[in-house]
Amino acid sequence: MADKQTFFDYITEGYNTKGEAIDLGAAMLDGETVTNALVRIPLKTMNRHGLIAGATGTGKTKTLQILAENLSEKGVPVLLMDMKGDLSGIAQPGSEHAKIDERHEMIGFPFKTQKFPVEILTISDQEGVRMRATVSEFGPILLSRILDLSDTQSGIVSVLFKYCDDNKLPLLDLKDFKKILQYATEEGKEAMQREYGRMSSASTGSILRKIVELEQQGGDLFFGEKSFDTDDLLRVDENGMGYINILRLTDIQDRPKLFSTFMLSLLAEIYATFPEQGDSDRPELVIFIDEAHLIFKQASDALLDQIEGIVKLIRSKGVGLYFVTQNPTDVPDAVLSQLGLKVQHALRAFTAKDRKAIKLTAENYPLSDYYKTDEVITSLGIGEALVSALNEKGIPTPLAATMLRAPMSRMDVLEDNELKELLEASKLIKKYNETIDRESAYEMLNKKIETAEQKDVKEKAKKERDAASKSSSSKSKKSSSSATTSTLMKTLMSPTVIRSVLGILGKMIK
Ligand SMILES: Nc1ncnc2c1ncn2[C@@H]1O[C@H](COP(=O)(O)OP(=O)(O)OP(=O)(O)O)[C@@H](O)[C@H]1O
Ligand SMILES: [Mg+2]
Numbered sequence: 315m316a317d318k319q320t321f322f323d324y325i326t327e328g329y330n331t332k333g334e335a336i337d338l339g340a341a342m343l344d345g346e347t348v349t350n351a352l353v354r355i356p357l358k359t360m361n362r363h364g365l366i367a368g369a370t371g372t373g374k375t376k377t378l379q380i381l382a383e384n385l386s387e388k389g390v391p392v393l394l395m396d397m398k399g400d401l402s403g404i405a406q407p408g409s410e411h412a413k414i415d416e417r418h419e420m421i422g423f424p425f426k427t428q429k430f431p432v433e434i435l436t437i438s439d440q441e442g443v444r445m446r447a448t449v450s451e452f453g454p455i456l457l458s459r460i461l462d463l464s465d466t467q468s469g470i471v472s473v474l475f476k477y478c479d480d481n482k483l484p485l486l487d488l489k490d491f492k493k494i495l496q497y498a499t500e501e502g503k504e505a506m507q508r509e510y511g512r513m514s515s516a517s518t519g520s521i522l523r524k525i526v527e528l529e530q531q532g533g534d535l536f537f538g539e540k541s542f543d544t545d546d547l548l549r550v551d552e553n554g555m556g557y558i559n560i561l562r563l564t565d566i567q568d569r570p571k572l573f574s575t576f577m578l579s580l581l582a583e584i585y586a587t588f589p590e591q592g593d594s595d596r597p598e599l600v601i602f603i604d605e606a607h608l609i610f611k612q613a614s615d616a617l618l619d620q621i622e623g624i625v626k627l628i629r630s631k632g633v634g635l636y637f638v639t640q641n642p643t644d645v646p647d648a649v650l651s652q653l654g655l656k657v658q659h660a661l662r663a664f665t666a667k668d669r670k671a672i673k674l675t676a677e678n679y680p681l682s683d684y685y686k687t688d689e690v691i692t693s694l695g696i697g698e699a700l701v702s703a704l705n706e707k708g709i710p711t712p713l714a715a716t717m718l719r720a721p722m723s724r725m726d727v728l729e730d731n732e733l734k735e736l737l738e739a740s741k742l743i744k745k746y747n748e749t750i751d752r753e754s755a756y757e758m759l760n761k762k763i764e765t766a767e768q769k770d771v772k773e774k775a776k777k778e779r780d781a782a783s784k785s786s787s788s789k790s791k792k793s794s795s796s797a798t799t800s801t802l803m804k805t806l807m808s809p810t811v812i813r814s815v816l817g818i819l820g821k822m823i824k
Pocket of ligand 2: 604
């Protein structure tokens with residue numbers, strides 16, 4: 315039996331902070347909660363990323379809820395990736411329960427109930443604020459990575475973006491991109507090859523197939539206008555509480571490609587638009603990804619590289635990323651090694667493989683005189699976890715088996731009428747949810763092709779009339795196909811077309 319007082323001093327000293335901190339709960343020794351030995355996460359290190367892991371039903375999602383609520387209370391906005399749809403209850407206060415009061419008595423501070431400002435977001439056709447991005451914003455590199463294209467295919471994508479740029483054709487949705495791809499292999503083939511070199515139809519065919527695959531996963535809903543301004547994730551309500559933005563992804567489980575596409579584009583956008591934070595005493599935004607194995611599952615190597623890179627960089631923008639998943643091995647090593655906060659809920663040892671995984675997990679935690687880590691991991695109860703954080707100096711805090719506090723908001727979903735009310739009150743829904751399908755590459759190219767064909771028909775008719783009138787002349791004119799192309803190119807390059815598009819593009823680029 316270790317000395318309780320020494321342990322208490324060790325924990326309170328190790329988790330002492332100068333600045334603001336989030337109280338997670340109280341440390342436990344030999345299975346008992348040591349009242350007031352508080353385990354506190356400094357706000358300053360919340361941009362250093364983290365992991366919440368543990369077997370099913372051990373309390374991972376509730377830990378996410380606790381962190382999100384407390385960040386919000388301190389004015390830090392949060393984005394939650396809600397895979398199971400079990401987080402909307404944050405918008406309503408929780409309910410009192412004798413068990414919860416007991417838990418908090420052991421920890422050392424009273425339980426209170428509270429609701430938090432919530433915005434519901436979606437990337438599919440579920441209800442909520444529609445988050446979208448245009449293909450142009452995505453850019454050729456990201457698009458190629460996401461489609462897992464070869465170098466040759468990526469080259470073609472870059473050329474097509476360049477062509478659209480040169481010709482002021484806005485690429486808004488996947489329909490636009492498919493159109494330009496088709497145009498490059500049909501009507502515009504010759505002209506494009508003259509200017510940009512040969513494109514094999516095998517390559518353009520493969521690109522098209524991959525786009526169709528992305529569309530089938532719902533990508534057509536995600537690409538387009540009005541594109542989401544990431545600053546809208548940073549809202550604070552009139553009481554100074556950070557908004558908890560809940561992205562409902564319940565219908566995305568079986569569409570990992572769409573999800574990783576979305577995640578990567580969102581992170582890239584945040585990275586590109588947020589200012590450098592320097593040595594800040596609080597994060598700007600904290601993102602929690604529940605069921606995080608979904609973004610890593612089926613992700614290509616190129617995509618993984620990109621994610622790893624962004625995880626490393628985004629910290630400097632004051633953005634913390636928290637992965638919630640059953641097994642730490644679900645997260646790539648390169649990402650794991652960058653995580654400051656680790657909350658390990660119980661793991662269950664059913665098989666030899668389980669026991670091995672537990673040993674491995676235990677080895678990734680700091681050594682402790684007070685715990686046999688692998689034994690603690692298997693004996694933790696629900697709503698208890700091993701915690702290792704970073705102190706304000708960036709040094710790992712003492713390992714602490716922690717009795718976690720309970721969420722202040724509801725540990726269940728909103729009722730239908732509550733959800734309806736929340737959606738009706740949303741300002742962002744009004745801002746983002748009207749569908750815009752303004753003239754873009756798809757319509758413009760179609761128009762051009764049509765005009766060219768009409769001109770071609772007229773010219774042909776004229777030629778035939780001429781030929782008939784000069785029946786004596788036997789010399790035939792040039793083939794019509796090359797005439798089509800040259801007419802088309804003329805139309806495409808005509809100053810009127812370019813000028814009319816310039817206006818739209820100007821607005822888009824802002
Ligand atoms: N901190 C806590 N305080 C009080 N009760 C808790 C706490 N954490 C978990 N619980 C209880 O445990 C239940 C399961 O928790 P939770 O949904 O967070 O598990 P999970 O690990 O996310 O499970 P899954 O892997 O199935 O998603 C909760 O509904 C709640 O009753
Ligand atoms: Mg869960």
